[in-house]
Amino acid sequence: MAPVSSVVAGSAPRPPADSIGVLGWLRTRLFSSVLNSILTILCIGLLVWIVPPLIDWMILDAVWSAAPPEVCRAAEGACWALLHEKARLILFGRYPYVEQWRPLLAMTVLIVAIALSCNRNFWRPWLAGVWAGTLALFGLLMWGGVLGMTYVENTLWGGLPLTMILSVFGMVGSFPLAVALALGRRSRMPIIHALSVGYIELIRGVPLISVLFMASFMFPLFLPSGVKVDELLRAQVAIILFTAAYLAEVIRGGLQSIPRGQDESAKSLGLNYWQTTTMIVLPQALRAVIPPIVNTFISLFKDTSLVAIVSLFDLLGSLRLALADPLWRNYFIEGYVFVALIYFFFCFFMSKYSQYLESQLQTGHRP
Amino acid sequence: MINLAERRAASGPVIQMAGVNKWYGEFHVLKNINLEVRSGERVVVCGPSGSGKSTMIRCINRLEEHQKGRIVVDGIELIADLKQIDAVRREIGMVFQHFNLFPHMTVLENLTLAPMWVRNTPRKEAEDAAMAYLERVKIPEQAHKFPGQLSGGQQQRVAIARSLCMKPKIMLFDEPTSALDPEMIKEVLDVMIELAQGGMTMICVTHEMGFARTVADSMVFMDGGEIVEKAPPTEFFKNPKSERTKLFLSQILH
Ligand SMILES: Nc1ncnc2c1ncn2[C@@H]1O[C@H](COP(=O)(O)OP(=O)(O)OP(=O)(O)O)[C@@H](O)[C@H]1O
Numbered sequence: 001m002a003p004v005s006s007v008v009a010g011s012a013p014r015p016p017a018d019s020i021g022v023l024g025w026l027r028t029r030l031f032s033s034v035l036n037s038i039l040t041i042l043c044i045g046l047l048v049w050i051v052p053p054l055i056d057w058m059i060l061d062a063v064w065s066a067a068p069p070e071v072c073r074a075a076e077g078a079c080w081a082l083l084h085e086k087a088r089l090i091l092f093g094r095y096p097y098v099e100q101w102r103p104l105l106a107m108t109v110l111i112v113a114i115a116l117s118c119n120r121n122f123w124r125p126w127l128a129g130v131w132a133g134t135l136a137l138f139g140l141l142m143w144g145g146v147l148g149m150t151y152v153e154n155t156l157w158g159g160l161p162l163t164m165i166l167s168v169f170g171m172v173g174s175f176p177l178a179v180a181l182a183l184g185r186r187s188r189m190p191i192i193h194a195l196s197v198g199y200i201e202l203i204r205g206v207p208l209i210s211v212l213f214m215a216s217f218m219f220p221l222f223l224p225s226g227v228k229v230d231e232l233l234r235a236q237v238a239i240i241l242f243t244a245a246y247l248a249e250v251i252r253g254g255l256q257s258i259p260r261g262q263d264e265s266a267k268s269l270g271l272n273y274w275q276t277t278t279m280i281v282l283p284q285a286l287r288a289v290i291p292p293i294v295n296t297f298i299s300l301f302k303d304t305s306l307v308a309i310v311s312l313f314d315l316l317g318s319l320r321l322a323l324a325d326p327l328w329r330n331y332f333i334e335g336y337v338f339v340a341l342i343y344f345f346f347c348f349f350m351s352k353y354s355q356y357l358e359s360q361l362q363t364g365h366r367p
Numbered sequence: 368m369i370n371l372a373e374r375r376a377a378s379g380p381v382i383q384m385a386g387v388n389k390w391y392g393e394f395h396v397l398k399n400i401n402l403e404v405r406s407g408e409r410v411v412v413c414g415p416s417g418s419g420k421s422t423m424i425r426c427i428n429r430l431e432e433h434q435k436g437r438i439v440v441d442g443i444e445l446i447a448d449l450k451q452i453d454a455v456r457r458e459i460g461m462v463f464q465h466f467n468l469f470p471h472m473t474v475l476e477n478l479t480l481a482p483m484w485v486r487n488t489p490r491k492e493a494e495d496a497a498m499a500y501l502e503r504v505k506i507p508e509q510a511h512k513f514p515g516q517l518s519g520g521q522q523q524r525v526a527i528a529r530s531l532c533m534k535p536k537i538m539l540f541d542e543p544t545s546a547l548d549p550e551m552i553k554e555v556l557d558v559m560i561e562l563a564q565g566g567m568t569m570i571c572v573t574h575e576m577g578f579a580r581t582v583a584d585s586m587v588f589m590d591g592g593e594i595v596e597k598a599p600p601t602e603f604f605k606n607p608k609s610e611r612t613k614l615f616l617s618q619i620l621h
């Protein structure tokens with residue numbers, strides 16, 4: 001009798017060679033059909049066309065060393081000499097030149113605190129203490145006025161530290177407000193519901209620029225004369241109020257994705273509204289909307305550059321300051337590439353972190 | 368010495384529904400419900416789909432509000448006072464068709480949450496009690512898994528254990544086995560039978576008539592928002608009084 005199976009004892013059957021490994025990958029991903037093959041070849045063509053000249057411009061023909069603008073004019077490639085000349089202005093804005101170690105240190109402290117907060121094992125009450133300390137230290141370093149540091153008014157703050165502090169406060173400040181608004185919008189109490197809806201719709205209906213503008217120029221009109229609210233603080237509050245409206249809708253989406261049974265079983269165990277909300281509903285709802293939350297935060301990070309209209313010089317604003325120098329203004333592309341890379345670095349980090357967090361909080365899978 | 372049975376009799380029924388009516392908009396979903404459940408009594412509720420069974424038992428722990436009539440549970444009348452409602456809910460456990468475990472917490476955390484936050488039980492004590500209940504429903508080895516990693520039958524047993532951790536006086540079951548595959552139904556029913564034999568006051572919406580015969584003290588048949596018939600199981604199955612009951616029984620008993 002012929003053997004039923006061709007499997008030889010001791011060797012398990014293997015998938016066909018062209019469905020696995022590099023070959024299999026090439027075949028299934030790039031050349032699985034005629035159309036797919038054409039697209040693959042077109043893309044390769046496009047890359048060949050774009051990448052080499054880009055490398056020439058950015059790297060091979062570029063002026064890398066510190067050099068006067070005349071050297072750049074003679075060169076074919078990018079003028080990175082601009083950064084030797086202007087990097088500190090771009091990064092720290094109008095902050096007094098000799099004191100710029102202070103924003104550098106302040107920023108480092110902030111980044112360390114952010115890095116700590118990224119680790120889920122550190123989500124403990126003491127982290128709030130770390131943040132309080134961080135922000136105090138940040139303020140101390142930036143303002144100075146004590147310990148032999150000269151006082152620097154916050155209208156002189158600028159560049160990356162300003163962008164970062166506006167963003168960090170923007171996120172930290174808008175988040176609880178957004179949660180409150182989202183819960184308020186679902187509330188059965190008519191006044192709370194109406195206030196939340198009204199707020200969200202009103203703020204979403206106007207551009208951030210006009211919120212900033214109103215905070216800066218109209219708000220003081222309502223204050224009694226002599227009372228002055230800090231320019232930076234006003235911009236910060238405007239950013240928080242604006243972001244919260246968007247974030248609230250994102251969070252509401254998350255709340256709506258939680259089945260009613262969760263709420264019911266929590267209630268039937270005797271948990272009250274706040275216990276049910278904070279321990280059962282919110283943790284699940286927020287986890288479900290991590291991607292759009294991070295999306296909103298990435299927008300916020302980039303939107304901070306709109307504070308330029310109320311004469312604060314964030315990263316993008318201080319780049320414009322740098323490019324105002326007639327000697328260097330021709331090299332604006334290099335400047336924007338530099339700033340774009342910084343923005344990209346932060347946004348890419350946020351995006352990756354959100355993916356990591358999502359996978360960390362994943363509990364539904366069977367092993 | 369006070370006789371326990373006497374004291375129970377003296378305190379009257381633990382659940383008392385008198386002239387309870389409820390509407391969803393114009394739709395009259397509960398029509399003049401009168402039901403009394405004694406301490407230790409096991410009531411099985413059955414009836415066609417849409418007859419108001421879920422709505423009725425959900426009124427008992429006020430997941431639904433009734434609009435007319437009185438519901439008194441363990442001496443507390445269910446009225447709009449939130450404190451009273453929380454007090455009543457603490458004494459009533461509820462098991463749902465779709466388990467409703469908290470998916471972001473481990474099984475053990477599911478079990479200890481309410482005792483710790485509602486009863487202020489210290490963590491260690493709550494965890495010991497939770498493990499004891501997991502033993503009782505025969506899945507102590509699953510304590511540190513997440514609900515999503517368990518089978519339906521295991522999840523439902525966790526849900527029962529979770530309710531028991533609050534040491535309720537009354538347990539409500541709303542079709543606890545109807546979302547389960549046939550081979551898992553028995554493991555859940557076994558747990559419920561054991562619970563019934565331990566003397567728990569139970570109201571159970573189910574179409575598992577074998578279970579009803581084994582444990583029920585009384586059968587309640589609902590149709591069109593009314594309680595059509597209430598009788599001990601022997602009588603209920605042998606000679607039901609109402610035509611509607613007969614029809615229903617003939618359909619589900621084949
Ligand atoms: N939130 C609601 N709004 C309007 N009508 C509802 C609502 N909930 C239930 N109903 C209606 O009330 C009636 C009774 O519902 P209920 O869930 O109590 O029935 P049931 O006896 O439990 O049925 P089943 O066996 O299918 O679970 C049904 O006709 C249903 O459509």
Ligand SMILES: [Mg+2]
Pocket residue numbers: 420421422541542
């Ligand atoms: Mg039902």
